[in-house]
Amino acid sequence: MKTKELLKISLRQNAIFIPSEMITNDVKNLSGTTSVLLANVSKLGFTFSESLLHALNNVSPNYKIEVLEVLREVLGTDKNWTPLVKEWNVPTGESVLDHILTYFWNVLGVKNGTTLQCGHIIPDNTFPLERYNGCPFCGTPFEFGKLENIGQGSKLKVLELWSERDLNDFYISLLQSKTALDATQVDSLKMAMQYLPLPKTEVAMKETLMLVIDLLIENGKEDEASQFLKTPTDILRYLWYKNTGMLQIIEPKTIIKRTSKNAQHFHNVLDTSAKARIASKKDLKLKYSRKECLMVANWLNNMNLDVEAMCEIMHPKRGMWVRFIRALRLAEYSKRKGFKKLNFLIDVFYNQVYDVWQSKVDSSRLKFDADKTFALLKQRPGLFARSLFSNMLWFGAEETIAHFEEIIDKVPARLVFTLNMYAQNYFDVNIQRSVKPLGGTNKRIASNQLLKLYDDNQLETMKIQIEDLTILAMKKRFASVSNSNKTIYIDPQLFNIPVSIGDRSDTVQDLPVALMGTRFPIEGNEVRLFMQWGKDLPAQHLDMDLSCHIAYEDKADICSFSRLTTTGCQHSGDIRSIPNKIGTAEYININIDQLAKANAKFVTFTCNAYSNGSITPNLVVGWMNSKYPMKISERTGVAYDPSCVDHQVRVTQNVAKGLVFGVLDVAKREILWLEMTFGGQVVGGLDFKGVQALLAKLNSKLNIGSLLQLKAEAQGLTITENEIADEVYTAQWAMNPAVVTQLLID
Numbered sequence: 001m002k003t004k005e006l007l008k009i010s011l012r013q014n015a016i017f018i019p020s021e022m023i024t025n026d027v028k029n030l031s032g033t034t035s036v037l038l039a040n041v042s043k044l045g046f047t048f049s050e051s052l053l054h055a056l057n058n059v060s061p062n063y064k065i066e067v068l069e070v071l072r073e074v075l076g077t078d079k080n081w082t083p084l085v086k087e088w089n090v091p092t093g094e095s096v097l098d099h100i101l102t103y104f105w106n107v108l109g110v111k112n113g114t115t116l117q118c119g120h121i122i123p124d125n126t127f128p129l130e131r132y133n134g135c136p137f138c139g140t141p142f143e144f145g146k147l148e149n150i151g152q153g154s155k156l157k158v159l160e161l162w163s164e165r166d167l168n169d170f171y172i173s174l175l176q177s178k179t180a181l182d183a184t185q186v187d188s189l190k191m192a193m194q195y196l197p198l199p200k201t202e203v204a205m206k207e208t209l210m211l212v213i214d215l216l217i218e219n220g221k222e223d224e225a226s227q228f229l230k231t232p233t234d235i236l237r238y239l240w241y242k243n244t245g246m247l248q249i250i251e252p253k254t255i256i257k258r259t260s261k262n263a264q265h266f267h268n269v270l271d272t273s274a275k276a277r278i279a280s281k282k283d284l285k286l287k288y289s290r291k292e293c294l295m296v297a298n299w300l301n302n303m304n305l306d307v308e309a310m311c312e313i314m315h316p317k318r319g320m321w322v323r324f325i326r327a328l329r330l331a332e333y334s335k336r337k338g339f340k341k342l343n344f345l346i347d348v349f350y351n352q353v354y355d356v357w358q359s360k361v362d363s364s365r366l367k368f369d370a371d372k373t374f375a376l377l378k379q380r381p382g383l384f385a386r387s388l389f390s391n392m393l394w395f396g397a398e399e400t401i402a403h404f405e406e407i408i409d410k411v412p413a414r415l416v417f418t419l420n421m422y423a424q425n426y427f428d429v430n431i432q433r434s435v436k437p438l439g440g441t442n443k444r445i446a447s448n449q450l451l452k453l454y455d456d457n458q459l460e461t462m463k464i465q466i467e468d469l470t471i472l473a474m475k476k477r478f479a480s481v482s483n484s485n486k487t488i489y490i491d492p493q494l495f496n497i498p499v500s501i502g503d504r505s506d507t508v509q510d511l512p513v514a515l516m517g518t519r520f521p522i523e524g525n526e527v528r529l530f531m532q533w534g535k536d537l538p539a540q541h542l543d544m545d546l547s548c549h550i551a552y553e554d555k556a557d558i559c560s561f562s563r564l565t566t567t568g569c570q571h572s573g574d575i576r577s578i579p580n581k582i583g584t585a586e587y588i589n590i591n592i593d594q595l596a597k598a599n600a601k602f603v604t605f606t607c608n609a610y611s612n613g614s615i616t617p618n619l620v621v622g623w624m625n626s627k628y629p630m631k632i633s634e635r636t637g638v639a640y641d642p643s644c645v646d647h648q649v650r651v652t653q654n655v656a657k658g659l660v661f662g663v664l665d666v667a668k669r670e671i672l673w674l675e676m677t678f679g680g681q682v683v684g685g686l687d688f689k690g691v692q693a694l695l696a697k698l699n700s701k702l703n704i705g706s707l708l709q710l711k712a713e714a715q716g717l718t719i720t721e722n723e724i725a726d727e728v729y730t731a732q733w734a735m736n737p738a739v740v741t742q743l744l745i746d
Contacts, residue, residue: 003063005191006167007070012188013170013735014512015162016048016067018055025058033061037068043151044071045643052161074510075642076620079535080582082145084573086131086637089589091565092573094136098126102137117142132573133637139543139576141584145636153643154523154627157512160732170736171196175212177738178204178746179414182505183652184513185738186211186247203228207247210238222295229299232314232321239296239324243286248504249317250438256280261679262614262657272612286327297333301342310345311354321349370395374403381410385419388466389426393450397462401469408473413744414501420470421501421701427451427459434676434693442676444693471710477745478714485726488708488717493731495705498698500737505675506656507649513735517698520646520671522592523627527664527671529588530640530648531607533619534578543576543610544619546586549686550595551602556688559588561610568595569603572637576610587639595666603664604691608657615651621661622648623671647673660691674698704734707743 003019010017030038034057041047048056056064072078085092105113105123113123118140122129127136134141174181174189181189189208193215203209209228216225229235233249240249256277263276288296303310314321325331325346334343348354357376364372373395377384384404392400408416425431429451432444451459498517505516514520531546547560548569559566561574572587590603605623609615624630624644632639649661660676676694678686708729712719717727734740 002195003066004070005195007067008074008510009170009188009191010162010167011070011074011159011511012184012509012513013162014157014732015160015166016052016056017162017167018052018059018063020164022059022063023055024060027058028054030057033064037064040068041071042156043643044075044077045151045153045157045645046071046159047156049158049160052159055161075645076532076535076640077147077642079532079585080144080579081147081530081532081585081638081640082133082141082143083585083587083637083639084132084134084136084139084141084575086133087632087634088572088587088637088639089570089632091570092128092131092136094127094564099137101126106137134575136573139574141575141577141579143636144579144582145633145638147640147642148633148636148638149631150641151643152626152628152630152641156643167192168196168199170738172199172201173736173738173742175199175201175203175208176742177208178412178741178744179501179737180205180207180247180504181738182500183507184505184509187508187652206234206237209234210241210247213238214242217295226299226302229303231305232300232303232310233317235296235299236314236317236320236324240320243284248438249320251317251320252281252284252323254438255284259614262609263612265612276613286323288328293328293330293333296328297330297339297342300330300345301339303341307341307345307348308354311349311352312356314349315354315356316358325349365394368395370399374400378403378407381407382412382415385411385415388419389423390448390450392462393448393453397458397465401465405469408469409476411473413474413477413746414741416470416473417499417501417702417707417744419466420474423463423466425696427463429459431696432689432693434690434696436677442678442690442694444690474710475714478711481715481745483715483717485715486718487720487725488712488727489720489723489725489729490705490708490712491730491734492705494708494729494734495703497704497731497734498701499704499707499740501701506651506653506677507659507661507675508652509647509649511645511648513737514647514673515734515737516674517701518673520625520673522625522664522669522671524625524629525591525593526625526630527590527592528624528630528639528644529590529605529621530585530624531587531619531621532583532585532640533616534583535618536581537578537583537616539580540578541576541611542578542616543574544586544616545574545608545610546571546588546621547606547608548588548590549604549606549688550600551604551688552598552600557600567598568592568600572639585640589639590664592664592666592669600666602666602688602691604660604686604688605662605664606658606660606686608659614653615656615659617652619651620648621651621659622646623662625671646671649675658686660686663691663695672698704729704740711743 006017037056101123105121110121113121114129115121116135118135118138120135120137122137133143171192174185189211198215203212213225213228237249241247259280260273260277263273330342331346333339334346361373361376364376384407388404425433429447432446434442434444436442496519497515500515529546529548531544533544534542545561547558550557557566559569559571564571568591570589575584575586578584607615607621623646624641625646626644630641630644656677658678660674663672663674665672674694676691
């Protein structure tokens with residue numbers, strides 16, 4: 001089990017981990033088992049680098065089997081990939097009239113027709129039943145096939161060798177990451193912490209720290225964990241993480257609202273939102289043992305902060321703190337001997353005899369007292385950076401920039417980069433911005449109304465001021481680091497990969513990871529979307545929908561369960577019930593030439609939960625792409641080929657109703673990987689302008705190549721055209737965003 005999990009971690013980084021003790025020989029000639037492994041892996045769309053092939057040749061056959069099993073598990077070769085329709089690339093000709101006629105046939109109990117396993121009677125001359133693997137009326141599958149057409153991919157992905165050192169370096173890089181980890185990184189870190197000893201290194205992010213604290217407490221090291229808890233917010237974050245599994249402090253009302261909204265249904269009789277609200281409230285109830293109460297009481301009592309400062313930090317989440325104080329019986333523990341500070345804290349907190357910094361800022365800002373406002377903001381550089389743009393519009397750009405220059409060196413590097421990236425969009429009065437509220441779905445918001453007070457030249461000047469200021473600050477930080485190297489190589493691909501800042505992806509990438517904003521070129525004329533769900537679940541009604549939204553210059557179209565055939569797109573049929581344990585699948589074929597001929601601009605890939613609740617966990621969505629035509633099984637309609645998979649993600653969070661997982665640019669013939677949650681039972685709930693706002697946000701991001709160019713310029717490094725250089729930065733290096741964040745110098 002240990003090696004399997006560690007293999008999964010390495011596979012996400014385009015590598016295979018082999019412990020050194022397992023390499024027992026140094027044989028050069030390929031053994032029979034290695035040749036068979038290589039052949040099987042190539043059918044899955046992978047091959048091995050020379051060093052990895054040599055290492056695999058010298059490990060036991062059992063480990064080779066384990067490598068193959070992990071690849072097959074990740075690619076889902078043992079799952080059911082059978083769609084509802086056989087040869088679904090040819091339309092069945094079914095219509096709404098067929099569904100209406102079948103409905104009345106069954107309501108009236110007419111016996112004329114074919115009775116299926118599910119009990120439904122299909123009238124003659126309606127659905128062509130010989131074309132279906134299940135019931136065309138209720139979407140229940142009866143027949144299941146295996147993968148037939150595999151190994152059709154036009155290029156193989158090369159896997160590299162990982163040693164213990166590589167694995168440990170990756171482990172440390174996750175802990176040291178200067179930006180919040182996404183779902184894939186969090187999952188990898190949890191697996192690493194489970195099987196490897198915790199390295200002694202500084203943890204850079206609070207969210208990452210919660211995972212470390214949780215590990216220490218599970219191992220009975222509460223005192224060791226307490227040294228990492230510097231503020232009451234750290235304690236609240238840990239307690240909330242243990243209660244909800246969320247590393248961000250999302251308000252209970254937000255979680256309840258999302259859960260309730262996900263349980264809404266088009267048909268009132270199927271709406272379970274009221275029940276979901278009650279169940280969610282029950283799930284969020286707090287209950288602690290005496291041991292846990294004492295542990296938290298000691299943490300607060302021994303904290304090295306003034307009581308007034310602690311109360312001010314607790315104030316923004318006052319409602320949550322009141323609940324926790326009651327559940328943890330802190331009032332009771334505060335009366336015990338030795339808990340004098342805790343007693344004083346609760347007294348000050350409940351009586352609100354403390355000042356709140358934010359209220360002072362808001363008050364002086366409303367009074368238009370610039371000196372006092374900036375004096376307060378300088379006390380907290382991070383918050384000054386976050387409110388910089390709005391303060392420029394409120395007090396004027398020159399004065400605000402002058403004050404901000406004084407403390408820019410104290411601002412975290414990730415915020416400096418963010419300012420540089422988002423200034424272009426913020427100061428454009430015509431652009432709607434994409435935002436994701438804490439615990440919510442992606443939304444678009446109108447531009448700041450104060451922008452209308454300024455003319456275009458003034459706004460352009462503000463953009464330039466921000467860009468000049470932040471680039472100068474970044475160069476100063478790079479220049480402050482001594483570097484004896486003379487040359488640097490920057491892979492051209494790095495100019496297409498954005499720096500990962502602020503992208504907390506909620507899906508897990510089990511195949512080699514890609515950053516949001518990564519572009520995948522299309523080799524042939526066809527893209528095939530796929531969705532698989534229901535693995536290991538008992539047979540039940542569980543309706544997930546694969547859809548796409550097609551945007552034209554002057555209109556929009558969709559391809560979904562309600563419109564199986566449309567220009568350039570063909571759906572494989574709507575499955576609404578899953579078979580026992582093996583899951584089920586849906587596909588959409590996208591013909592790019594047909595879409596280009598019809599002047600389509602973008603195709604947005606989405607999946608939705610039509611059933612009550614959110615998208616089912618472990619649902620997998622992605623797309624396939626190959627230079628050569630991808631076959632569809634004539635016998636069963638199975639159209640999945642692991643060797644053609646470009647990208648796939650697995651849903652782990654249970655708060656999304658709808659998910660955008662990619663956008664095809666028809667003219668450029670490339671797919672942009674992005675993740676955008678939205679609230680909608682069907683693709684019709686997707687706000688395409690919201691997608692455009694997110695695309696604008698991703699396009700504004702600084703790419704890794706440009707960041708390295710800044711570093712080269714600041715440190716006097718000569719950029720070479722080949723990998724013979726003192727510092728080498730390749731696309732493989734950039735696959736670990738946590739390593740890339742080490743360029744953000746604080």
